[in-house]
Amino acid sequence: HRSINHRMYGSISTHTKHPEVQGTETDTNMESKRGSSIASGVINLANTIVGAGMLGLPGAFGGTGWLSGMILIALSAMFSAHGLVLLSKAACLTGRPSSFYSVALASVPKYTILIDLAVALKCFGVATGYLITISDSMVDALDHVLLTGDPENDEQFIITLLISRHFWVVGALVLVLPFSFYRTLDELKKASALALIFVFMLAGMIVAYANGIADPCMGNYENAESCKGEVEPFTNASSTISRVPIFVFAFTCHQNIFPIVNEISSLSQSRLNIVISCSIGLALVIFSVVALEGYRTYGSLVRGDILLNYPENNQVTFLRICIAFMLTLHYPLQLDPSRRCITSLVKVIMNWWRVKKQPKVGNVALMKLPGDHSGGLEMKLEETLNPDETLKEGNSYRENSQNDEKQQKVDADDKLFYIITFSFLSLSFILAMLVEDLGVILALVGATGSTLVSYVLPGLIYIKIYPHMDLSKLLAYLQLVVG
Numbered sequence: 059h060r061s062i063n064h065r066m067y068g069s070i071s072t073h074t075k076h077p078e079v080q081g082t083e084t085d086t087n088m089e090s091k092r093g094s095s096i097a098s099g100v101i102n103l104a105n106t107i108v109g110a111g112m113l114g115l116p117g118a119f120g121g122t123g124w125l126s127g128m129i130l131i132a133l134s135a136m137f138s139a140h141g142l143v144l145l146s147k148a149a150c151l152t153g154r155p156s157s158f159y160s161v162a163l164a165s166v167p168k169y170t171i172l173i174d175l176a177v178a179l180k181c182f183g184v185a186t187g188y189l190i191t192i193s194d195s196m197v198d199a200l201d202h203v204l205l206t207g208d209p210e211n212d213e214q215f216i217i218t219l220l221i222s223r224h225f226w227v228v229g230a231l232v233l234v235l236p237f238s239f240y241r242t243l244d245e246l247k248k249a250s251a252l253a254l255i256f257v258f259m260l261a262g263m264i265v266a267y268a269n270g271i272a273d274p275c276m277g278n279y280e281n282a283e284s285c286k287g288e289v290e291p292f293t294n295a296s297s298t299i300s301r302v303p304i305f306v307f308a309f310t311c312h313q314n315i316f317p318i319v320n321e322i323s324s325l326s327q328s329r330l331n332i333v334i335s336c337s338i339g340l341a342l343v344i345f346s347v348v349a350l351e352g353y354r355t356y357g358s359l360v361r362g363d364i365l366l367n368y369p370e371n372n373q374v375t376f377l378r379i380c381i382a383f384m385l386t387l388h389y390p391l392q393l394d395p396s397r398r399c400i401t402s403l404v405k406v407i408m409n410w411w412r413v414k415k416q417p418k419v420g421n422v423a424l425m426k427l428p429g430d431h432s433g434g435l436e437m438k439l440e441e442t443l444n445p446d447e448t449l450k451e452g453n454s455y456r457e458n459s460q461n462d463e464k465q466q467k468v469d470a471d472d473k474l475f476y477i478i479t480f481s482f483l484s485l486s487f488i489l490a491m492l493v494e495d496l497g498v499i500l501a502l503v504g505a506t507g508s509t510l511v512s513y514v515l516p517g518l519i520y521i522k523i524y525p526h527m528d529l530s531k532l533l534a535y536l537q538l539v540v541g
Contacts, residue, residue: 093323094244096332102243103318103337105250106311106391107138108257108344110191110381111304115345116264116352117362118304124353125291126298130305131345137540138309139338141516144534145312146330148519149319156316158515159402165522171406173515174399177313180507181396182486188385188392189490192233193226195385199378202370227490230382231483234389238479243317246390253387256380261348263377267368268351276369285367287358303508308345309338310508312516313395393482400478513541 119127149156152164158177162170200221205212219225240246267274275285292298318333319325352364361367365381368374517538524531 093325094242094247094318094321095323096329096336098244098247099318099322099330099333100336100340101247101250101254102391103311103314103333104340105253105257105388106314107309107337107341108254109388110188110385111308112257112345112348113260113352113364113381114304114362115308115349116356116360116364118301119349119353120287120356120358120360121293121301122298123290123292124350126293127301127349127353128346130298130302131308131342131349134305134309135338135342135345137537138311138512139334140533140537141312141512142315142334142338143331144516144520144530144537145315146319146334147327147530148516148523149316150325150327150330151523154325155320157398157402158313158316159399159406161316161519161523162515165519171403174402176507176510178396178399178403180511181313181392181399182482183507185389185392185396185482186486186489188389189227189230189234189486190494192230192382192385193223193490195378195382196226196229197221197223199375199382202372202375223494224491227487230386230490231487233383233386234393235483237387237390238393238483239476240390240394241475242321243314243391243394244321246394249387249390253384256384256387257344259380260377260384261344263373264348264355264364265351268355272373274355274368276371285359286356287360289354289357306512307508309341310512311337312511313399314391316398317394393479397475397478397482400482401474404474404478509541513537517541 115127115131122130145161148161148165152160159170159174162173166173204217204220211217237246237249263272266272315334319330322329322333353360356364356367359367365374365377368377517534517536520534521531521538524534
């Protein structure tokens with residue numbers, strides 16, 4: 059069984075007892091009881107999904123109508139959940155630790171580098187957008203709090219500093235730093251739980267405005283009729299189709315299914331399905347409430363960011379501050395998968411360079427290559443010696459050498475972790491300082507990257523890696539075609 063898997067998947071070992079893996083426990087390596095709980099997985103995955111992007115859903119409903127919008131949001135949730143299931147099955151088939159690189163290497167090895175690069179860039183773009191949005195939210199909030207209209211007051215240095223976008227980009231970087239060096243998603247569960255509290259507060263405020271608890275037209279409009287447009291179940295086809303990427307992007311979280319597979323205790327497909335269904339279900343409920351209530355508040359006049367519709371008052375100022383803190387807690391959920399992909403890329407390049415530079419005798423490399431269990435030339439030379447004379451010394455040498463190699467690997471991995479993290483933070487900070495609005499670039503990266511990660515890759519990887527033609531593989535083809 060293992061020799062067949064080695065031929066199928068190269069150097070990646072598979073550990074499952076049955077290809078379908080559904081509802082089955084894996085081998086001893088995967089049955090470790092030490093790991094994250096289902097609740098931790100649900101919190102982190104749901105927090106990856108639910109973010110500031112939900113504030114654009116009422117505007118999407120404005121372009122689709124409420125009934126078309128509900129259909130699209132339900133379909134997006136369904137396909138997103140199915141994509142997560144496909145990726146989790148592929149991860150179980152290739153074994154832990156899993157990543158986009160490992161499942162791509164087992165299924166589409168020619169495109170592993172491109173896939174890791176696409177995921178890394180997509181997450182980097184979203185994380186940089188978070189820094190920009192944090193700074194913009196704080197500037198908008200403090201504009202209302204600090205500016206009085208009196209030039210003598212408004213031109214003070216401290217006031218000018220506090221409403222400066224660049225000041226809050228620096229502030230955003232300082233805020234995200236403490237959460238950027240965690241090595242597992244499970245360590246972020248408390249931060250994710252706090253972020254979900256901010257999400258519920260935002261949703262509650264939107265519901266309050268929709269139901270008259272707060273006045274949505276106060277100060278901004280001459281009368282209530284002028285602030286609210288028509289509420290319709292449908293709009294025209296072109297307007298509806300143009301809003302589809304918003305719904306697709308809203309449910310993108312697939313880059314974080316691999317850490318959950320790696321960290322969850324008592325790994326089985328049934329436990330992963332619980333994490334996926336609960337996370338997507340929670341996001342679907344929150345998104346539906348926010349989209350429907352926000353659209354019902356302003357109808358066809360709802361804007362792309364619904365906060366722009368609300369009057370500038372203390373409640374909305376509080377909402378903007380909540381968004382800033384919420385995105386601070388979301389930032390590491392984009393940093394972590396990007397860092398994992400970049401780490402894979404760097405190791406591939408380092409291995410390639412090491413192989414290229416190593417000295418050779420004829421066609422035999424002096425250094426043992428990754429995945430080569432033959433022992434390389436070193437073992438071939440040892441075999442020419444008298445076994446009785448070298449056995450004791452050889453065993454001692456190997457033991458010490460293995461310990462040294464393990465320690466060197468740990469030190470190298472730690473160094474690489476910090477280098478990549480600091481580089482990610484520095485580049486993200488510099489870009490946020492230089493660019494005030496990523497605009498079309500972020501929209502393009504988000505639309506194409508989300509479709510790739512949520513639809514194309516899950517379907518393609520599962521089709522290539524799963525050997526049997528059954529209902530699950532037919533659904534994988536559907537996922538790929540829709541993508």
